[in-house]
Amino acid sequence: MSHAPQIRIPATYMRGGTSKGLFFNLEDLPEPARVPGQARDKLLLRVIGSPDPYGKHTDGMGGATSSTSKTVILARSNKPDHDVDYLFGQVAIDKAFVDWSGNCGNLTAAVGAFAIASGLVDTGRIPDNGIAVVRIWQKNIEKTIVAHVPITDGRVQETGDFELDGVTFPAAEVKIEFMSPVDPSETMFPTGNLVDQLEVPGIGSFQATMINAGIPTIFLNADEIGYSGIELQEAVNGDPAALERFETIRAYGAIKMGLIDRVEEAAARQHTPKVAFVAPAADYTASSGKAINAGDIDLNVRALSMGKLHHAMMGTAAVAIGTAAAIPGTLVNLAAGGGEREAVTFGHPSGTLKVGATASEQNGNWIVEKVVMSRSARILMEGWVRIPGDAF
Structure with missing residues (x-):
């Protein structure tokens, strides 16, 4: 043969x-x-x-x-x-x-x-x-x-x-500029709301900011889903039941965002949308052993990618975080303390990241000119x- x-x-x-x-x-x-x-x-x-x-x-x-x-x-x-x-x-x-x-x-x-x-x-x-x-x-x-x-x-x-x-x-x-991550002709918030009540059968009802900037993302409050916001990978990825819950939340969020029509379709769209949870700034120890002080960050964010908690933060999710932080009233903005801001530093499992965003409201719609961050x-x-x- x-x-x-x-x-x-x-x-x-x-x-x-x-x-x-x-x-x-x-x-x-x-x-x-x-x-x-x-x-x-x-x-x-x-x-x-x-x-x-x-x-x-x-x-x-x-x-x-x-x-x-x-x-x-x-x-x-x-x-x-x-x-x-x-x-x-x-x-x-x-x-x-x-x-x-x-x-x-x-x-x-x-x-x-x-x-x-x-x-x-x-x-x-x-x-x-x-x-x-x-x-x-x-x-x-x-x-x-x-x-x-x-x-x-x-x-x-x-x-x-x-x-x-x-x-x-x-x-x-290497400085990266994401230009007009949401085109003025597009809808940044697919539901029309900065915060929605997301109903997930068999799991619960949660506040959620669903945004399409950088990558479609569903933001939740950490305390509403049983977390503190300072978790490292093991706390989530070692819990199969938790991962299954997150996937179900992601599927129902995708429906509400208009990305899919049926829950079953989420399996063929694993990369999007992302699910992330936010919490006010708090001290924690990063996965490297580095001490992160609450005074050095604006909020904590944890995000899942392809069904698992990410070890740091996806760049596209950072675009969504920066954009949402710049818009008063989103869950990200509120976790960071509310108000207007052009940049935010957030904690993630590996440490911290700063991302800037230029956003403005025009004729009732939010417009983002660009989001900037540094990578290597x-x-x-x-x-x-x-x-x-x-x-x-």
Whole structure:
């Protein structure tokens, strides 16, 4: 019996923010996988090592967490005033499923560096020394993101002294601007309310701020769901019943946000919406052992991604947090003390993060001009990944 030999595909393994994933140039993919569809999904599943009933990704490049089972496909952009198209695929761990419904804000920090190194950005836009401004078209959500990438001697500067909680070692700072994360023609609050009462059969009724900024997110009050807001991963991820409750809440929230029509559809949309819970600032010890003082943060936020409590904070959820914090009356804003604010520093399981947002109310609708945060990124490995030639 003959078996198809392995093929090799050019790829770069990168960390971006508190995530890492495989980056591909669209033109380097096998021809059937250059377009959306089954071939592309099967290829990425095999690269990551999913579905894996053992939950380890032993036979692939994934890390068996939502932060490390990620893939990115980049191409030179044909969209005016943009340099690169960025497409993100969140690969499920135990299911044969790639979710294309949202962006990864953390890996966004690595998009500019990869684009420059891969020749996807015109050389005239890259200084010998200084900051390269890379204009990114995020194809999943059809939004513009601007990455400010440091350049030294004509090359991306990856090393530096910028520290990001959730990342072990310092690196160069990359400022990310999420431009108009909610278009004026779109509805930021799908229900029309800053706070809703979310009815979840068999579980309860909860106050919820449901917002579509950065990524669709459902914010809950920690105390209403039995938490303090200073939990680390083990407190939630080690409780199967709690994870099941969160998934049910997420499904009913998705219906109320108009993202799905039936609860059963949530299983095919694992990446969105996110569920997060908020609480006023309080002292706690981060997962690294670092002491976080209540006086240094505005509030605490914990968020779930792909069914598990995230070890830090998703970049896209940080956009939602910054946006909601800037709008008086949301649960995020109230947890931070209420009132008007242009920036918020929040605590998460790995430490703290500051995010700024410029928001204003126009004709009864809230408009966000941009959300800004700093991340870092670096190449971990580059070369080729190999998969069986008949895997896709």
